[in-house]
Amino acid sequence: MIKNKKQHGGLRIGAGRKLHSGLYGESTKVIRVPTSKVSDIQKYIIQFQVNNVIDVSKSNFLLTHQPLDLFEYKVPAGFPSPAEDYKEKKLDLNEYLIKQKEATFFVRIKGDSMIDAGIHDNDIVIVDKSQTASTGDIILASIDGDFTVKLLSRNKSKYQLLPANEKYKPIEINESMQFEVWGVVTGAVRKFK
Amino acid sequence: MIKNKKQHGGLRIGAGRKLHSGLYGESTKVIRVPTSKVSDIQKYIIQFQVNNVIDVSKSNFLLTHQPLDLFEYKVPAGFPSPAEDYKEKKLDLNEYLIKQKEATFFVRIKGDSMIDAGIHDNDIVIVDKSQTASTGDIILASIDGDFTVKLLSRNKSKYQLLPANEKYKPIEINESMQFEVWGVVTGAVRKFK
DNA sequence: TTACTTGATTAATGTTACAATATTCAAAAT
DNA sequence: ATTTTGAATATTGTAACATTAATCAAGTAA
Known part of the structure; x- marks a missing residue:
């Protein structure tokens, strides 16, 4: 059939991928870099991916020290826990x-x-x-x-x-x-x- | 004159620019990166130019990222929320x-x-x-x-x-x-x- | 009705291509 | 011997391309 057979047709105004919907929430540029540094740079820029599976932060900052009490004990023992079942020590999350x-x-x-x-x-x-x-x-x-x-x-x-x-x-x-x-x-x- | 008029001609075997005679002493690749990181990356790779006197120790390139730079990138403000959302990249486990x-x-x-x-x-x-x-x-x-x-x-x-x-x-x-x-x-x- | 499928539309992304520049070689000219 | 010229080939920044991805709405199926 020599026919105009549009089936799902029609204009889609506003269709199409949205601006800055990519990995970084911003536009990208092409640059040339030394081959041996490519993987370094890629490790760096993945930190700034926003819409991807993961978003990464670095911890190379001053870490605070905040030792707080840690109680170790057995929870669903089924039997009452005597006092000696838990001991107390100090714990800092960053150090830990x-x-x-x-x-x-x-x-x-x-x-x-x-x-x-x-x-x-x-x-x-x-x-x-x-x-x-x-x-x-x-x-x-x-x-x-x-x-x-x-x-x-x-x-x-x-x-x-x-x-x-x-x-x-x-x-x-x-x-x-x-x-x-x-x-x-x-x-x-x-x-x- | 319709003439074969070779004047300085002839084959030059071995002529041409030498391999790895470029800025980095190695070949290069083209990669695509977020626009806001281009100048960071260029600051990084300039260290590896062979004629460059600046000899920065191989310190991690992420550490060279100064708070000042970070602030700079926020100002142009061409980008809406994403940059804003990710300006705070520090994470401290205790604080978190x-x-x-x-x-x-x-x-x-x-x-x-x-x-x-x-x-x-x-x-x-x-x-x-x-x-x-x-x-x-x-x-x-x-x-x-x-x-x-x-x-x-x-x-x-x-x-x-x-x-x-x-x-x-x-x-x-x-x-x-x-x-x-x-x-x-x-x-x-x-x-x- | 509601959900799925299809095709239209447009941006993102990685790669290749290209043009302009730079470097090197050697024949020809001086 | 020195300089000029053009051939040869790599570098380097950017443009172009193909593929993929995201989004929208009409059509189809449930």
Whole structure:
């Protein structure tokens, strides 16, 4: 049929991607840089991604010291806890969670792919980029430019990234992928209120 | 004159600019970066120009980011909210998680009764005893001398403590129990490594 | 009704292409 | 011997392109 058969047609005013809806909430430019510095620069600019999976802050500032009381005890013991069941000591969150402050940064998690590891949407994880990742570690990695927090595992000679959520499939790393480990997740914090 | 008039001609084998004779002594690549970071990045890579006298130690490039620069970028104001939202990149764990330091203490959790709230065995929760507990809050309470961390709920006029794990039953509070609220759980931290 | 599908529209993003500049070589001219 | 000229080839900033992504509304299905 030689026919005008528009089916879903019509003008869409206002359609199209919105301005500054990209990774950085602003426009971008192309620049030329020395090859050996490309990955440094990419590590730097991911901090400023706003609409992506994660947003990253640095911790290389003056860390406050705020030792407060820590009570250790067994909660659902089922039986009444005698007084000696908990002991008291001082704890400072920065000291407790950060070993290498120069190499540490924070990543806010979006999504539920690590929920079985107790990492929930909107949690902040602590990443130490000075540690070398071993299997069994939860790591921040990039795969073909996408950042992800996953459990590093190995199947024979192949590395795998395992999500902690049945809804997501393991990712097997192969040579055709651009794969980079950015650091080891050493902790997580969550705010309820 | 229709003439073959080669004057200075001839093959020049080996002629041409030499490889890696550029600014950086190495090849370059084109990358795309957010506009507001271009000058940062250029300040960074200028250090690696081979003819440049300035020899800055290999210090992390992020550390060269001065508060002054940051302020500069905010002024042009061409961009609406995103820049504004992210101007505060500092994060201090103590500040982030603790509002009332005089009234705050930590409790290490043993057991899995709050696992569905993302509180796992061996986690440390942050408790603020200055906050009054409302239904929906996760609280630290003692029942007949036993400490527990649970979700505070209400069924008609009766308060209940709900565990976040199907394996455990809700606890209904009644007058015969010695019941005391010690504080509201305002956060949780976990160490993986 | 409501939700999904489709195509139109426009921005983002990574890469390639290109033009202008810079460097090097050697033949030709002086 | 020195300078001039043009060929050869790399650098470097920017433009252009193709692909992807996001958004909107009409059409379709439930």
